[in-house]
Amino acid sequence: MEFANKEYLFLLLLIIPYIVWYVMFRKKSEPTIQMADTYAFRFTGRSWKVILMPVQLFLRILAFTMLVVVLARPQTHDSMQNENIEGIDIMLAMDVSTSMLAEDLRDDARDITNRMEAAKAVAAEFIAGRPNDNIGLTIFAGEAFTQCPMTIDHASLLSLLHNVRTDIAARGLIEDGTAIGMGLANAVSRLKDSKAKSRVVILLTDGSNNRGDLSPMTSAEIAQSLGVRVYTIGVGTNGTARYPLSVGGGVQYIQVPVEIDTKTLTDIANTTNGKFYRARNAEELREIYHEIDKLEKSKIEVQRYSRRYEDYQKYGLIALGALLLEILLRITIFRRIP
Template sequence: MIFANIEYLFLLLLLIPYIVWYVMRRKKTEPTMQVSTTRMYMQAPRSWKIYLLHAPFVLRILTFVMIVLVLARPQTTDNWQNTEIEGIDIMLAVDVSTSMLAEDLKPNRIEAAKQVAAEFINGRPNDNIGLTIFAGEAFTQCPLTVDHGVLLNLFQSVSCDMVQRGMIEDGTALGMGLANAVSRLKDSKAKSKVVILLTDGVNNRGDISPLTAAEIAKQFGIRVYTIGVGTNGTAPYPMQTYAGVQYVQMPVEIDEQTMSQIAGTTNGNYFRATSNTKLKEVYREIDKLEKTKLNVKEFSKREEAYAVFALIAFLSILLEILLRNTVLKKIP
């Protein structure tokens, strides 16, 4: 509820001096009688009229308040927004091969990638975002959606255990991962279509080469940002043995040339993330490069809602008149 003439509400401040005046006047006009002791009156029954002595005063205040609210013109609103987004459709293509368990990023590459991507998703509430995961093969974990709660829940369930449990073949099929993401974007009507491809390896699986997938993306006007995850040199990798988990130093091999060619072919950029901080910086940079243009048209339908307040004011003043001329009538 809103008020068309909200300035009239300042009239309610007049109640303060009126209440003070009423209290002071009652003290001066109250009849008194001096007696030696009031003990005999302590057990005397009180008439119910005593409890109504201040009722006219309260009703008068209520009437005044209701009249002020009527003058302020309370209105109900029925607002809705017609949002037109010259938006961005984004597919995240994330490598879930077992090499993503390496712990050069903390706690490991896959968890660091999930955490930073979740922050990226939360920062873009108006975009359609989906998720493709790939290792030796690729599939869509979540299609394009504006329901980011669902997307984040599905993202959190992503892990390299999917490979270890045999749900997906191990390896790195960059071309298949990119092609899957492109297939989700090719029919999009958005003015800007983006794939963010994150991997820590070299393409060694799949029926589609990475550069072929990049050419397909280019044909559909899709820009690809590629991210290579992993430190330089070697990275600690947990190996399960009979004696428990043992760490070995695994060489970090990222095909940066191919990643750069994919990005270059589609007018995107290639980034290298060697730490958690660098990975966050990469996503911030992509966030700056891809901004949503949002046009919002707001329509509102207002209806006058003073009738209830006017009725309360009428009933209050009517009840005050009835009380003053019946049970609270004073004899001069």
Template sequence: MVFANPTYLYLLLLLVPLIGWYIYKLHKSQASLQVSSSEAFQLPGTSSWKVYLRHLPFALRMLAIALLIVVLARPQSTNSWQNSSTEGIDIVMAMDISTSMLAEDLKPNRLEAAKDVAASFINGRQNDNIGLVVFAAESFTQCPLTIDHGVLLNLFKDIQPGIIQDGTAIGLGLANAVSRIKDSQAKSKVIILLTDGVNNTGEIAPVTAAEIAKTFGIRVYTIGVGTQGEAPYPIPTAFGVQYQNIPVEIDEQVLKQIASTTGGQYFRATDNSSLKEIYSEIDQLEKTKISVQEFSKKQEEYKNWALLVFALLLVEVLLRNTVLRNIP
């Protein structure tokens, strides 16, 4: 049993002065005039049972007060326990949102496929702080590290190509992700960097950003998204959307170097199923390691205690006004 308001239990200390006052009043109520004892003339077994029970009403009242304090502390039972594992892993997802992510070699396009798979990944990491960084020619933080995955998933819906200047600044995106996680106190710090291109802008080189990540003990998993060869790319025209095949260029050498430098791994996603498998593999690689036990359901138990308080007070009133009634 646990208590929702355990500090109220300190009120039980008030029973000590109440009991002391009762003993003091009992002592003061004794007759001060001493007379000869009649003990020699008293027959065995003639003492009234009421004499032995004269303190019972007070005892019932003290017990009722004690139980009332327990009621105020709100006793609760926890009858549903579950075992879970957690290591306090913090994860920042760095996602490329350049216009090339609109290519439709993944369905419906690279960006939407990446968002869907990432959302499933987030839903499976309930114990982890997760943040989101997006980048194109520039980089900004879409969501800082948070355990509120509902907020994070809502912010995922808002990311689209074109909200920042077009380009692919892999080094800048990685450096921004590092700045968001470097001060974390978690036992394990991870960045998942997803891109479909080659670093072509930004003030920070990808390898330099990887060295910075290594300095802070951050592991980086890199994912190259795109099919082999060419991919259909939608181009708006006056006659509607036209498709043009564009070459798929992913700087795999740089992505592998980033992963190798930081102790992570590089993956290549050529379609939706391979992208799902990659996130599943990362999920397995970063499995939590510390077992904890927590309860998932609490049930209020104060009602039974409250009924017992009422019953004790009722018995006390009945005794004081019937068989144990005092005559002034």
């Protein structure tokens, strides 16, 4: 247990002068009766009330002590410890362009309506299956940014992944397009200071690079120089895909061509000693992540934190109980009549 306001504990030193005052001076202030002879009381024993009289002192000291503890704000340990665990550092780079709204990866059994929902669902399963890994998330369309830096707090990561909207580019929250080079570069930048032996980027897209200041191969060469292995996944069926088009406040479905730059994705994977995968449906995408899940593991050092909780309630109740009991005893059993 720790105290947020430790300085209040010095108030406990006041107990010492109070005990000295009680023993040395209190009895002198109590009413007395002068008697000519006390011989008749020579062999009279002390009553149980007299014997238990110090209980009042104990209860007062207990109440005061508990009040001081409450003022010092006792808290549970905010522990932090370094642990060596088996794992790798992984960045997920996910395409969120409007083309990810195509519904060729639909899976009604799992409530998956489009490519984006399929990618999020499978990524969530992948994250949940690797509790010891540092995992982060980069999203990209015409530009790229880090949705979540690498962390072992997978609950927060999954929450941020869930909050990635399928229409983020369509609503203008991010520039539309497919900046594969920028998305890869952003993910790699999060891994450059990693000390793990195995560092991986899983890049998922459904198109070809048409935006950004960095070409995909330039980013791949940067990844290769840093020892980052890149697994690329091209999602989308062959030929054409069903795509929802907003028309006059409603939705009209059209067929759009599926144009995945498999050559560039393959070259990225080969340059970084990774592998290119092709997912034509939700089940294939799930199998791809299962295969990537079999990656080698290496020891990494992580810091684990535990939350801090206020723990004053029980001490406050003890103080209140001791105070009320002392008052009750003083006005009943130990009541004095001057």
